[in-house]
Amino acid sequence: MGARQAATKAIIASATAVLRTADRYITGSSTGASPEELQQNPYAAFAKMRERGRVLRSYMNRGWYVLGFEEAQTAFREPRLSSDLSTNPFLVRTLRAIANGARVPTLDDPTLITMDPPDHTRLRKLAARGFIQRHIQALEPKIQHLVDECLGRIDGDSVDIVEALAKPLPAIVIAEMLGLPAQDRDQFQAWSNELLNLTQLGNPAAMERAVDANVQLLEYLATVVEEKRRSPGQDLISQFILAEEEGDKLSAAEIYSTCSLLLIAGHETTTRLISNGLHALLTHPDQFDKLREDPSLIPNAIEEMLRYDPPVQWMPRTITEDFEFFGKQFRKNQLVIVAIAAANRDPAIYDDPDTFDVARSEPKHVAFGHGIHLCLGMTLARLEAKVAFETLLARYPQMSLVDQKPAWQVNNFVRGLESLPIHLNGGAPAQLQVVPSQTEPAGALG
Ligand code: HEM
Structure with a gap:
């Protein structure tokens, strides 16, 4: 191994260690877990x-956790x-070290989610035109068709529902x-699956693959956009162009x-x-019955x-100027973790916050x-989930x-199961009656 490669490896290892520690403390923070x-x-x-505090100083003294609703x-x-x-020097250093010279999407390709006003206001207004409620609701027959198609490929009584339905459905819908x-x-x-690794803090190899996939995806999108400029359709890219x-x-x-x-x-x-x-439902049989x-x-x-179990557990923010927040002194450049997972179970808001009650x-x-x-x-996420659960419950009661x-998964930013093997018929011999739809319903946008 050359000296440069060794140095790079060392940087990645130390950045990974920092992130692992940060990761652990985001939820672990001396709780002994x-x-x-x-x-x-x-x-x-x-x-x-x-x-200990609804707004709590982080272990490493680099910032704050916001934990109340x-x-x-x-x-x-x-x-x-x-x-x-x-704008946060600590994060920039760490992410750059991990990317090892490659582009870091969050830093190099600013998007809505990493922008502040006025840029955010402008871009959101334009992008939101593709997400008008009635356009999304009109996608229901298409989504139903895709759910039927995914379930129609299942052969046998047991299946990993993550691979069979939960992963492919949103990628195909998009x-x-x-x-x-x-x-x-x-x-x-395939690119989309690799991009899931963008949130694999602490797994540099996976993050590198995600960064590569992002580069290839952007190149691919460039050719598609050119094509749509020449002949626009009813789809989202054409709407963005127009x-x-x-x-x-x-x-x-x-x-x-x-x-x-x-x-x-x-x-x-x-x-x-x-x-x-689905995991919450199947581990709470009374709720499943209901x-x-x-x-x-x-x-x-x-x-x-x-x-109860939010996919995005927290979102980061960086402090742009000193100010007081719920009695705490926030300082410029400190990192704030807004803990969605904690806020969603705040006992000041919910009766029995740890009870799953459909x-x-x-x-x-x-x-x-x-x-x-x-x-x-x-609206799209809710619709996909509604169609998925209606179909699963009707087909496999x-x-x-x-x-x-x-x-x-180890990652605690987007919380999810590696896999979720289920018996479709309660473990009884397979009685699958899967009839994939014959006709392709017209999508609202396509
Ligand atoms: C259950 C599914 C989903 C969850 C839990 C989720 C969660 C979130 C959260 C927490 C934010 C706010 C980020 C922040 O404040 O920094 C966000 C923003 C965003 N989400 Fe989702 N999301 C989901 C599905 C989707 C889908 C299906 C799409 C589009 C196809 C989408 C597109 C976006 C976009 C574009 C933003 C950025 C909005 C902005 O910055 O103005 N999300 N999402």
Whole structure:
């Protein structure tokens, strides 16, 4: 190994160690929980931290955890807490070391999610045109068709529902919305799967693959955008090209980065909503029974899934100037972790916050954030989850877990199961009656 390579490896190793420690302390913070316990149940550690302070100094003294519901909503609305992490020297150094010379999407390709006003306001207005509620709702027949197709490929009684449904569904839906040619879908899904590794803090090899996939994806999108400029369709990319607000337009780079953001923000999160939500249901048989008896509760159950086990556990912000926040002195350049997972179980807001209750009345939560960065894709995510759960419950009313303790990913930023093997028919001999739809319903955008 050359000296340069060795030095690079050492930098990556030390950056990884820093991130691992940071990662551990985000939920562990001297609560005494082992990494395995944290993976299984980060909520107990968050609760202990919240008891010590609803806005708590981080272990490494580099910043703060915001752990209460009201405090989290306030933080998400606070303009002195910036989403542009490229202004935070500690984070920039660490991310650069990990990327090892490659582009770091969060730093080099700014997107809505990493922008502050006024750039954010401008881009969000333009991008939001592709997410008009009625366009999304009109996608339901298409999504139903895709769910049927995914389940139709299952052969036998037991299946890993993450691989069979939760992973492919959101990737294909986004590909459809963007209007990508059908022959490119497999490649697109492969890139999309690699991009899931962008959140694998502490696994540099996986993050490197994600960075490579991002580069290839951006190159690919550039050719698609050129094609759509020549002959626009009804899809999202064509809408982005045509989107105009008071004489303003999205630049080519903004179109590419918005498309790749939709994948990064919309794929893994929806995958985790479906699989974490199903896990919650199958580990609470009384709640599963309730839902089976009354499927009209499904939309409410999805809100409870988002509250109880949110895919995005926390979002970072960086402090742009000194100010007081709920009695604490925030200092410029400190990092703030807004702990969605803790806020969603704040006992000041919820009765029995640790109870999973599909009939909970109006389970509000901050799983989609709050304020100016409120998730742009939440209607789509809710719709995909609704169709997935309606179909799973109707087809497999006896489904059950194969393994009572499936493995959770190490990553605690986007929380999810590595896999979720289930018996479709409760472990009984296979009686699959899967009839894939014969006709392709027209999508609203395609
Ligand atoms: C269950 C699924 C999802 C969850 C839990 C989720 C969560 C979030 C959260 C917490 C934020 C706020 C980030 C912040 O405040 O910094 C966000 C923003 C965003 N999400 Fe989602 N998301 C989901 C699905 C989707 C989907 C399906 C799409 C699009 C296809 C999407 C696109 C976006 C975009 C573009 C933003 C940035 C909005 C902005 O910065 O103005 N998300 N999401």
